[in-house]
Amino acid sequence: MIILGEPNTLVSIRTKKFGEIKKKPLFRFDNNGEYRTNDANIIKKASKHFNVIDEVIIESIIPDIIIEEPEVIAIKRTCKTCGATFTNVGDFFAHAREHKRSVK
Numbered sequence: 001m002i003i004l005g006e007p008n009t010l011v012s013i014r015t016k017k018f019g020e021i022k023k024k025p026l027f028r029f030d031n032n033g034e035y036r037t038n039d040a041n042i043i044k045k046a047s048k049h050f051n052v053i054d055e056v057i058i059e060s061i062i063p064d065i066i067i068e069e070p071e072v073i074a075i076k077r078t079c080k081t082c083g084a085t086f087t088n089v090g091d092f093f094a095h096a097r098e099h100k101r102s103v104k
């Protein structure tokens, strides 16, 4: 469970012992104002003052849309000299250079 509150705030509990009120640190919110715990006792106490959210809910907030990597569309290039086809531009130009070289 995640308890939400003011970032870096120390939360203490007040206990009354022999008529004396004592403060006992319970937990501290992190820089994001969150405190994760599975301690039912802390959760019960904190839920009266703070918003307590289930981590499972947070996980389900993760968008269910999957953005996939753009598909690489293979551009087919055909050699004008010999008709060989290439899907890789680099290979095509290398091939074209070979022709130029053999002509000379």
Ligand SMILES: [Zn+2]
Binding pocket: 079, 080, 081, 082, 083, 084, 095, 096, 099
């Ligand atoms: Zn060719």
